Amino acid sequence: MLRRSTIGGLLVPAMLALVLAGGCGSLGSTGASGEGYPTEDIEFIVPFDPGGGYDSWARLLAPYIEKHLPNDVNVVVRNVPGAGGLVGANQLYSAKPDGTQIEIVNMTGLAAAQLAGESDFEVEKFTYLARVARDPQVLSVAGNSDIETIEDLKSLSAKRPVKQALTGFSTSDGLNTVILYDLFGVKYTPVMHDGNEEARLSIVRGDTDAGISSLESGLGELESGDLKGALYVGESKPKQGEPGYDEVKDTPSLQEAGHQELATSLEAQRLIIAPPGLPDETKQVLDKAISDALKDPQLLAKAKESELSPDALNSAESTALVDELMKTLGQYGGLMKSAIKNNS
Structure with a gap:
């Protein structure tokens, strides 16, 4: 059996270690409740x-x-x-x-x-x-279309409404369409689709005239030439060597059209x-x-x-x-x- 003095000699350092460990845990805590967030997945x-x-x-x-x-x-x-x-x-x-x-x-x-x-x-x-x-946005038309710019879409809309591929109005492509077409005076008829991929395919097939999607999402069709850009909407264009550089380097930008204030917002x-x-x-x-x-x-x-x-x-x-x-x-x-x- 251990003598009392021996037990005390073992317990004191052990208790001290526990106190110090508890103190370190508290000081190192980053959670809102002092529990060391995160504690759950x-x-x-x-x-x-x-x-x-x-x-x-x-x-x-x-x-x-x-x-x-x-x-x-x-x-x-x-x-x-x-x-x-x-x-x-x-x-x-x-x-x-x-x-x-x-x-x-x-x-x-x-x-x-x-x-x-x-x-x-x-x-x-x-x-x-x-x-x-x-995620810059690109107003795109079919690669074989005569349309090159948003001004061309405005000219088309003077003859008939542009058939615009949309995924909805309460979406980023809907917001872009409403604001940009109002800004440039383009008359349009919305043609709704279940998703951006379906919307882009409708432009390629010729079912619709134009649509807006992100550069990243539409990059495949732009690279293949199935689509081409009529307006680039973004803070800046990709730099040489970055994805999308070749596809949009010559696409007119919203800044060039005199609307810098919307380039980042849209x-x-x-x-x-x-x-x-x-x-x-x-x-x-x-x-x-x-x-x-x-x-x-x-x-x-x-x-x-x-x-x-x-x-x-x-x-x-x-x-x-x-x-x-x-x-x-x-x-x-x-x-x-x-x-x-x-x-x-």
Whole structure:
């Protein structure tokens, strides 16, 4: 049997070690409740079907966000498609702000839905964690069409309405169509399709005259010559060597047409968001993990292989971007609602 002095000599260091370990855990905590966020797996929602650009980005990012989080948890991608991304956005908006759910979204699409009065959320209330990439938009026509510019579409519309391939009005292509055609005086008839791929194919077949989709989504048809650009909508064009450079280098841009103020506002912004009211401590952990992931050399190499072009902003920068975009786009709410009413 151990003597009392021996027991005391063993217990005191052990208890001291436990106290120190507890203190270190508390000091190192980054969670909102002092528990060392994250302690649970994080669900990474993609509000579209598998296989598209948003899905590709989420699946590329997930393991690198895991890598750069302070605790060992899984980041699990889950597709929640429906209503052009609105099902997933509405679900996240009402989710508990505990850091267990994040989502990659098309910011322009969310703005379009809100301006059209078709959303159950307020864009400004989401928590913005990062911008992953910019997604310039291209107004495209068939590769064998005589149309070269949006002015040519205006001339066509003086004879008959342009048949415009659309996926809906409360979408980024709907927002672009309503604003740009009003700006340039193009008369059109919307021809609705279930998705962007179907819309682009209708232009190639000659069922419709024109349509708007992201450069990334329509790059295959632009590369093959099935489609060609009539107007480029984006902050800047791809640089030589970047995906899409050859396909849009000669396409007229919105800036060249004298509308710089809309060039950034109308291109799609791929953002990562969380529910409203996310605690600052939790936001800081996710902000850092996502920012570090987007700078990870391995991720950048894989993005290049997949022809994905990161253009990262952190949480504060993304929030400021959204505020500026909503100020610019907010003035078009009446125009969006009129377009829906006139074509319903």
